[in-house]
Amino acid sequence: EAGVTQFPSHSVIEKGQTVTLRCDPISGHDNLYWYRRVMGKEIKFLLHFVKESKQDESGMPNNRFLAERTGGTYSTLKVQPAELEDSGVYFCASSQDWLAGGRLEFFGPGTRLTVL
Amino acid sequence: DAKTTQPPSMDCAEGRAANLPCNHSTISGNEYVYWYRQIHSQGPQYIIHGLKNNETNEMASLIITEDRKSSTLILPHATLRDTAVYYCIVVRDTGKLIFGQGTTLQVKP
Numbered sequence: 001e002a003g004v005t006q007f008p009s010h011s012v013i014e015k016g017q018t019v020t021l022r023c024d025p026i027s028g029h030d031n032l033y034w035y036r037r038v039m040g041k042e043i044k045f046l047l048h049f050v051k052e053s054k055q056d057e058s059g060m061p062n063n064r065f066l067a068e069r070t071g072g073t074y075s076t077l078k079v080q081p082a083e084l085e086d087s088g089v090y091f092c093a094s095s096q097d098w099l100a101g102g103r104l105e106f107f108g109p110g111t112r113l114t115v116l
Numbered sequence: 117d118a119k120t121t122q123p124p125s126m127d128c129a130e131g132r133a134a135n136l137p138c139n140h141s142t143i144s145g146n147e148y149v150y151w152y153r154q155i156h157s158q159g160p161q162y163i164i165h166g167l168k169n170n171e172t173n174e175m176a177s178l179i180i181t182e183d184r185k186s187s188t189l190i191l192p193h194a195t196l197r198d199t200a201v202y203y204c205i206v207v208r209d210t211g212k213l214i215f216g217q218g219t220t221l222q223v224k225p
Contacts, residue, residue, distance in 0.1 A: 107159030
């Protein structure tokens, strides 16, 4: 079974440009999460989808970030316009619903974004 | 979600058991203890989790104290590939994972 996949693996853009990151969750996982790690900082939660609905977007830094999950399958995270401080690694994770014993989040390999 | 406290770094000899401690003194009754690790720049990897009983899987064992205020992750026979940052996270069912600084485990030959 394929794990969580993310595209692209690396992206280098100039300040002011737009970048779209894509995440394909594990098949059958209704929950999809975005996290990011900026240089020298901890991994931070961005938002959580349940199917196509945003369950929690409390971690989104500002309105330059737009996440979508049309159809409840893959998700995109668009940064427009990108700023220097957006550089970092963006991780996507997916999970099944919370079961009696807990919820396991499976992470993708991440997209390394560099804004010049 | 409760905060956790972990030592910033630890060393372990290859083939020996690695015991990684975690304090979570403010944990609530409905919060689970999860352990993830991040090897180099890869995505975090789930290791194990528990509520109040000790747990064991093919990767590790999790020992949770009776008062649930602390826990220990045990890698029974550490290998060089276990060198990573290990995160102890407490979370309830609707909560999000909050990663701290974690413990950098260095397994040495």
